[in-house]
Amino acid sequence: MQIYIGNLPLEYTDTELKSMFEAFGSVKEATIGRNKKTNESEGYGIVVMSVKSEARAAVEGLRGKDIQGKPLRVKILKPGDMFHTQESGRSGVHFLKSSGTFRGTTTIRRGGQRGS
Numbered sequence: 001m002q003i004y005i006g007n008l009p010l011e012y013t014d015t016e017l018k019s020m021f022e023a024f025g026s027v028k029e030a031t032i033g034r035n036k037k038t039n040e041s042e043g044y045g046i047v048v049m050s051v052k053s054e055a056r057a058a059v060e061g062l063r064g065k066d067i068q069g070k071p072l073r074v075k076i077l078k079p080g081d082m083f084h085t086q087e088s089g090r091s092g093v094h095f096l097k098s099s100g101t102f103r104g105t106t107t108i109r110r111g112g113q114r115g116s
Helices: 014-022 052-062
Strands: 002-008 029-034 043-048 073-076
Touching (some): 002 052, 014 029, 014 043, 014 052
Antiparallel strands (some): 002 073
């Protein structure tokens, strides 16, 4: 599961973010980014955890935690959310990175007229 973390200080590193979440379970990946469109003093992070129960426990345990006077914003990303990466779901449907739509296997038509 992918987890979004907002309100991170810019001086936080990937390693510090990963260690914060490892208290709740195994972390596959932790990445820090910077919000360019909003306040430059605010960063965000994306954490990937493979066990859903551990990810949910991390979200509940860290949501609202005070870091340098700011509460963390922590939520599980759903397919179609802005930061969600492209992954295959159980049905093999691919979700697009930044739109709310999805693309199945039958979306491309070849030959023939429309509707045929």
